[in-house]
Amino acid sequence: MSSSRQQRFPRARTSARAARQFVGDTLGEWGIGERRDDIRLCASELAANAVLHGVPLGREFSVRLVRGPGVVSIEVRDSGPGVPEVRRAAPEEFCGRGLWMVKELSDEFGVQDEGVGKTVWVRFKVAAG
Structure with missing residues (x-):
């Protein structure tokens, strides 16, 4: 059986922390401790990217957490243009990782x-439950 929770966040510096808290609280309610730190960190990074690169001024973004058999997914949706690109930053670069x-x-x-x-x-394999 699947469950999901979703929350909207403003384009604000504090939203990455708030998204991480939302995801952590939801995982706790669902009784998921496995990979909790990785899942929360990824939620925070995706939310920060939405704030920095994806959400137009005056708009919001959403974070949706989905639990299915043996998997937890995070979906971060924004209304901005462009497609994020995964790259490997050089050691001397301060961001981009x-x-x-x-x-x-x-x-x-x-x-x-x-x-x-x-x-x-993103999806994470977790113990079915």
């Missing part, structure tokens, strides 16, 4: 064009 890290920590990673905006999603 977030999506690479998300892709490495998760079991699946993808971007879906929504016509207006996009959804960046």
